[in-house]
Amino acid sequence: MRVAVFNGPNLNLLGIREPEIYGTTTLAEIEARLEEVGAELGVTLLFSQFNDEGRMLDAIHNCRGVVDACLVNAGAWTHTSLALRDAFAGVQLPYVEVHLSNIYAREPERRHSWLAPGAIAIVAGFGADGYELALRGLVKAIHVRRS
Ligand code: DQA
Numbered sequence: 001m002r003v004a005v006f007n008g009p010n011l012n013l014l015g016i017r018e019p020e021i022y023g024t025t026t027l028a029e030i031e032a033r034l035e036e037v038g039a040e041l042g043v044t045l046l047f048s049q050f051n052d053e054g055r056m057l058d059a060i061h062n063c064r065g066v067v068d069a070c071l072v073n074a075g076a077w078t079h080t081s082l083a084l085r086d087a088f089a090g091v092q093l094p095y096v097e098v099h100l101s102n103i104y105a106r107e108p109e110r111r112h113s114w115l116a117p118g119a120i121a122i123v124a125g126f127g128a129d130g131y132e133l134a135l136r137g138l139v140k141a142i143h144v145r146r147s
Helices: 027-041 053-062 075-079 082-090 129-146
Strands: 002-007 044-049 069-073 095-099 121-124
Touching (some): 002 027, 002 129, 027 044, 053 082, 095 129
Parallel strands (some): 002 044, 069 095, 095 121
16 A cells, blocks of 8 residues: 655745644654554655645645555645645545644644545644544554555
């Protein structure tokens, strides 16, 4: 199985960015942990991070036929971009949405996700560990869908 892991804007700053909210784990450390979990599960991971929404849309389109599913933290675009959900729907890629923080316990503008209606599941509030939990859940859900 192949899974694309997408991170949206400002997530390249993890480690130094508002550590009281997002913790001190860097994106490189999160990806290294996911590599370990991927190896355990027999899953090949493709990592990318974007500060340009158009480039992320192109990357989702380019995943068509290349990966089986996606893990996505769309950062602030979660709350603004119907286009991202449309991109996943357009190329028929199942995805799990992940957030470090519990967006539903934060400011009102963060409590709506445009991605959520199209997601298999959402993991939010477990910090960096959420990525591992989301990957394990995603892989299990894909296996179940195929059995
Ligand atoms: C985030 C939550 C978003 O509201 C925020 O804009 C982010 C990170 C999270 O992982 O908690 O960039 O997606």
